[in-house]
Amino acid sequence: MILYALGFLWTASRGYRLRPWRSPYLRWRLETFSGIPAETITRSIFCEFLWRERKSLWRFLQWGAEMRALEKRLRREADSSFL
Numbered sequence: 001m002i003l004y005a006l007g008f009l010w011t012a013s014r015g016y017r018l019r020p021w022r023s024p025y026l027r028w029r030l031e032t033f034s035g036i037p038a039e040t041i042t043r044s045i046f047c048e049f050l051w052r053e054r055k056s057l058w059r060f061l062q063w064g065a066e067m068r069a070l071e072k073r074l075r076r077e078a079d080s081s082f083l
Contacts (some may be wrong), residue, residue: 004065021046 016023027038
């Protein structure tokens with residue numbers, strides 16, 4: 001689970017890994033989730049959002065990890081059925 005979370009953050013913050021609050025993708029995601037205008041997102045707003053929504057974000061990451069595991073399992077089953 002932790003590896004999935006780190007992988008998601010690594011991918012989502014591409015090009016902005018040391019300052020993810022400047023990532024256009026993450027700004028857009030925050031804006032659509034919370035309604036905070038993307039242009040106004042600063043480091044402090046980003047960190048406050050992460051802290052305030054940590055339970056929701058954790059559930060999202062758990063769901064994403066489950067979907068990834070399901071995808072891998074279905075691919076393995078599909079590959080084995082062709083043999």
